Amino acid sequence: MKNYLFHAGIxxxxxxxxxxxxxSSTLQSQHLIIKNDMKSISDFVKILKQKIDINNTLFCCENTGVYTNHLSFVxxxxxxDLWVVPAVEIKRSKGISRGKNDKTDSxxxxxxxxxxxxxxxxxxxxDVDVQKLKILFTExxxxxxxxxxxxxxKENKEFTQKEVYKEISGVNGTLVKQIKNSIKKIEIRIKEVIKSNDQLSKQDQLVKSIPGIGAQTSAYLIIATKGFSSFDNWRKFACYCGVAPFEFSSGSSVRGKTKVNHMADKKMKSLLQMCVLTAIKYDPQLKEYYNIKKLKEKIQCLL
Known part of the structure; x- marks a missing residue:
C-alpha cells in the first residue's frame, strides 16, 4: 500500500x-476554498505542486454526482490519486458529532x-462512450x-365534461407525442454508441444472450460497471445491486430473517427483477429451476 504523506479532504x-x-506526520491541517470550475482546480493543482509532494497526496471526496466531474477530470x-467515497460511509465513520459546516466536513x-x-x-x-451512454440513459x-x-x-376524460377536457387534451397529446419521439431518438442513439465501440458491442451481445435481458438492461449494466471493469467478482456486484442476502443475528436470542440490504443501486435491482420475471416466464429450464427452489422454500417453512 502506498504511504501517503498528505491527505486532501474535499x-x-x-x-x-x-x-x-x-x-500525515503532524496531523495538522490547512483549509482553503476554491471555485468548482476547471480553471480554478487546475490552478490549485499547479500551486500545490510547488508546496507539497503532490504525487504522495491522496485526494478524497464524497460522491456528489455531476458536481464531482470537474475535480475528477483535472x-x-x-x-x-483520487478516492471517491459514498457520503453515508463518511458520515457513519465520524461517530457522535454536533454541528456541521463545509470546513469541518472537508x-x-x-x-x-x-x-x-x-x-x-x-x-x-x-470510457467516453460509457459516459455518453450514462447521460443518454439518464435523459x-x-x-x-x-x-x-x-x-x-387521461383519467380526467371519464370524469370531466368534454368541453372542459378539451382545454388540456390537445396540448397534452402533443407533449406525449413529442416525448415518445424523443425517447425513440435516445434509444437509437444508445444503440449507435454501443455499435461504434467494438468492446462495448461485444459486451452488449454477450449480455443480451442471457435469457430475460434486453437492450435497456444491457446498456445499464455497461454503465453501472463502467464496461465491466468496476467489480472484481460477481459477489461484489450482487452486493452493489442489493440482491445478495445477509444474515441478521446477535447472540442466542436475536435471529432475524436473512434478507437483502436497502443500500443498493435501486435502478439496477429493479431491472434485474424484471429480467428474472421475464426469464421464468419464457425460458422452460429457468422456470423449472425457479419452481423447484420455491417448493424447497415452502417445505423448509413447514418444517
Missing amino acids: DISKDKLDISILD LLNNEL KDISYYSYRHLDKLNLFTLA RTKMIKALLILQTS
Missing part, C-alpha cells in the same frame, strides 16, 4: 470546493482518508417519468 458543492490538507489528467473527509487506507479504492474515469429515464405523469391526465 467537500464539494455546486459553486465551491472546501479543501483541508492533512499532514486530478486524473494530472495522474493524481476536515472529516481528510481524517477518513488517513484512517481508512485499508479500504482504498482509487477512482477511475469511465431517457427523466422522459419516461414525465411521460407517465402526462398520461395520468
Whole structure:
C-alpha cells in the first residue's frame, strides 16, 4: 500500500470546493476554498505542486454526482490519486458529532482518508462512450417519468365534461407525442454508441444472450460497471445491486430473517427483477429451476 504523506479532504458543492490538507506526520491541517470550475482546480493543482509532494497526496471526496466531474477530470489528467467515497460511509465513520459546516466536513473527509487506507479504492474515469451512454440513459429515464405523469391526465376524460377536457387534451397529446419521439431518438442513439465501440458491442451481445435481458438492461449494466471493469467478482456486484442476502443475528436470542440490504443501486435491482420475471416466464429450464427452489422454500417453512 502506498504511504501517503498528505491527505486532501474535499467537500464539494455546486459553486465551491472546501479543501483541508492533512499532514500525515503532524496531523495538522490547512483549509482553503476554491471555485468548482476547471480553471480554478487546475490552478490549485499547479500551486500545490510547488508546496507539497503532490504525487504522495491522496485526494478524497464524497460522491456528489455531476458536481464531482470537474475535480475528477483535472486530478486524473494530472495522474493524481483520487478516492471517491459514498457520503453515508463518511458520515457513519465520524461517530457522535454536533454541528456541521463545509470546513469541518472537508476536515472529516481528510481524517477518513488517513484512517481508512485499508479500504482504498482509487477512482477511475469511465470510457467516453460509457459516459455518453450514462447521460443518454439518464435523459431517457427523466422522459419516461414525465411521460407517465402526462398520461395520468387521461383519467380526467371519464370524469370531466368534454368541453372542459378539451382545454388540456390537445396540448397534452402533443407533449406525449413529442416525448415518445424523443425517447425513440435516445434509444437509437444508445444503440449507435454501443455499435461504434467494438468492446462495448461485444459486451452488449454477450449480455443480451442471457435469457430475460434486453437492450435497456444491457446498456445499464455497461454503465453501472463502467464496461465491466468496476467489480472484481460477481459477489461484489450482487452486493452493489442489493440482491445478495445477509444474515441478521446477535447472540442466542436475536435471529432475524436473512434478507437483502436497502443500500443498493435501486435502478439496477429493479431491472434485474424484471429480467428474472421475464426469464421464468419464457425460458422452460429457468422456470423449472425457479419452481423447484420455491417448493424447497415452502417445505423448509413447514418444517
